[in-house]
Amino acid sequence: MKKQVVAAGFVLFSFMLSPKASAASFSNFFVFGDSLSDTGNVFAATGGLIDPTTAFPKNPPYFQGRFSNNRVWVDYLGNELGLKPTPYLISNPAIPNQGLNFAVGGASSGQGNAVVPSAPLPGVLRQVGLLTQPVVQANQKLDPNALYAVWGGANDYVFGQATNATQTVKNLSDAIGLLASSGAKNILVFNLPDLGKIPLALATGQSNNLTALTNDHNQKLAEELDKFSNNPNLNLISVDVSSVFNQIQANPGEFGFKNVTSPCVVGNFQTIISVCSQPNDYLFFDSVHPTTNAHKLIADAALAAIEAKSVPEPAINLGILALTAFGAMGTLKCQQKRSALVSK
Template sequence: MKKQAVAVGFVLLSFMLPLKANAASFSKFYVFGDSLSDTGNVFTATNGLVAPTTAIPQDPPYFQGRFSNDQVWVDYLGNQLGLNPTPYLISNPTIPNQGINFAVGGANSGQGNAIVPSAPLPGVLEQVGLLTQPILQANQKLDPNALYAVSGGANDYLFGQAINPAQTVQNLSNAVALLASSGAKNILVFNLPDLGKIPFASATGLSSNLTALTNDHNKRLADELGKFSNNPDLNLISVDVFSLFNQVEANPGKFGFQDVVNPCVVGTFQTIVSVCAQPNDYLFFDSVHPTTGVQKLVADAALAAIEAKSVPEPATNLGILALGAFGAVGVLKRQQKRSALVLAGRVLDAQLSHTTVEK
């Protein structure tokens, strides 16, 4: 009886535990974005594999084609998921096919590139087309078990000729819609940090304007993403980078930073004037891009958002718990009935034996 009670306890406990998806269950990892997500595409396009010190971005001080002093969020999240997507401009058959990173430094939200306009480098919406177009032409679907990440928009506001938040957000929304209609189920979407607080904004006197654009962008993006809520097959996961950066800037010491205003690298991607001695003390590596420590925080925020979407709603949890309790009670009742029948059988056997002895 003790063993059965323990078994019932385990049944109840198993239903009470949070139901989270295993992050490693994603089959592949696909990334679409700009320099915050680029792991070597612009570097390759500007001959970085041959002449790294003259490529965009220069290596050193930039790290292996990343626009940072070390790994970026794609690297960190990929390591956590066990999936490391290959930059689409790097062809290496020895690298396992764990996904593709289409993100390109300088990518506009729609088409083209802001920092290398002469090269045929795709914008974010174009990057999605690079993956979906061959799939649709072959009358196939994207892998529903893969993770897809979409981010961008900053280059439209920092370097765009005609700034239009409505169009920028529509481009990102169209990218999500194209992925969803092509069979994608799990899509990460990032909003923008406050562009008015980056060193580039203060250096150009555009802080208030870029803050207003950021707020407008993020509100429009939230509204657009809300339109996908009626699709029960779509697991749309929002990552709030805006709030994350605000928390770091409000309390830098808590996150291990000392300077959240100035850049570590002074100069441009190709004309570097100076580099600080301790990059990890800084929030910004250059006038636009964060250091690797911030990139790690973005990856952690993305993973937390993935796990949060994997937990059922409270009502669902209660329903599952009630179902588990109901099943456990049923087990107990069946056991009680079985015990009663056994006891009754023993009494009847005893009575029959007593009658036989008397006869």
């Protein structure tokens, strides 16, 4: 059986799993990414621990260093796993016992920052190096029982100069390879939602170009992940965020959204003109970042992908299993959103 599992492929199994079936299996939670995963690094870097009123992103309307109106997927998934990774810029030198979040708003897939190139803030590949380099130099290994999450690339296309996905995907593949060679066993990898559908793209006429880049990215990323499938020591878990957002945008009401094209926040990060009264009616909080309810659905997809790994090879006929699962749907309304996310 392949080690790589895509979140969209196991609706039948998700009905039969406890919500915290995998919670006890991870000792730490390490996160590498950009503003979609940042839980306070940019906020700390811009003085948020000293004067929150002048830090970035501004609080309010942004929530406690997150680029959203409330918690992001890292918070929601961490809660399900019983782990709370600390933003690395506000952590102690010693690694906290629940992990670290290295994700930085504006991070490129590589070494630096795509939004503010002059800022001394690490890209995704560099973030991985911040964790692995000291471990390797000490002739040690990363914690094999921890969960490592890698999500990046969007800034390369939206704010950077990337005209195709080749280098971006290579950076992410190199990051995954570096984690694996340093001892990581459980690596969660996210693809990109259609960047051509974010409000910024719609407003600036970049939709066609960004959609093409997204498709190129997701295809190349899938091909790179397949290369790791022959490693018996690697538990590579893919989360199909593209499908999650496609389903939300095709049927917004099913997921509780009323607006999937316009941002709640009008303006830019420096100058906020207005903020809507009901942010969670919107898929996008600002022109590029999802609202917290969208982050909940991303976390649901990630948890479902993780839980799939706890399901053994079925010894019974899959047709019988399917009938059993669908027969249970009527009594499992509480999982309706998650099943919709992973059913296509």
